[in-house]
Amino acid sequence: MELFIYAEPTRTSSLSQISRIANVVLLTLMTCAFFVIPHRAATAQTVHIPDRYLRSALKSVLGKEAGENITQADMASLKSFDAPAFRIRDISGLEFAINLTNLNLEFNHILDISPLENLTNLEVLDLDFVRRLSDISSLDISP
Known part of the structure; x- marks a missing residue:
């Protein structure tokens, strides 16, 4: 009788890598939203009055x-x-x-x-x- 043990090490590690990449992307987007976007919004709302x-x-x-x-x-x-x-x-x-x-x-x-x-x-x-x-x-x- 043969016993086969099936394991998916590549799938688990692939999911783990995807999860890490998603976390890095999310962290990058949050950093941009916190530092860059408010600055642009504030300057975009300023009215230039030359006189x-x-x-x-x-x-x-x-x-x-x-x-x-x-x-x-x-x-x-x-x-x-x-x-x-x-x-x-x-x-x-x-x-x-x-x-x-x-x-x-x-x-x-x-x-x-x-x-x-x-x-x-x-x-x-x-x-x-x-x-x-x-x-x-x-x-x-x-x-």
Whole structure:
């Protein structure tokens, strides 16, 4: 009588290797998620506002300190913004103020208002005495 003992050493060791590889991959992904992704998300949410006068006025309204960044969430929180006679030339960054309903930029030196073209909630826009502004065709001012 013959007795056969069947063992699967290669299968067990293969499963063990796969398990180890899976653990290494999982650990790598968790490390990336912990260190890399939050940094990218934080920098992606920061709004670049090149005009120092606009940036200063926004920080004042938003209650931001000198070294703090203005985020997309900060800009989205704005419902009304008044910055008359602040010597603002460039309004880049205001395109992130998606909930803005009232905007007062009178007596500034703005040349281009295209950053406002997608602000669909904007109801009141005051550009009185903005003398250098020649083209407002980018705005939909239909009722």
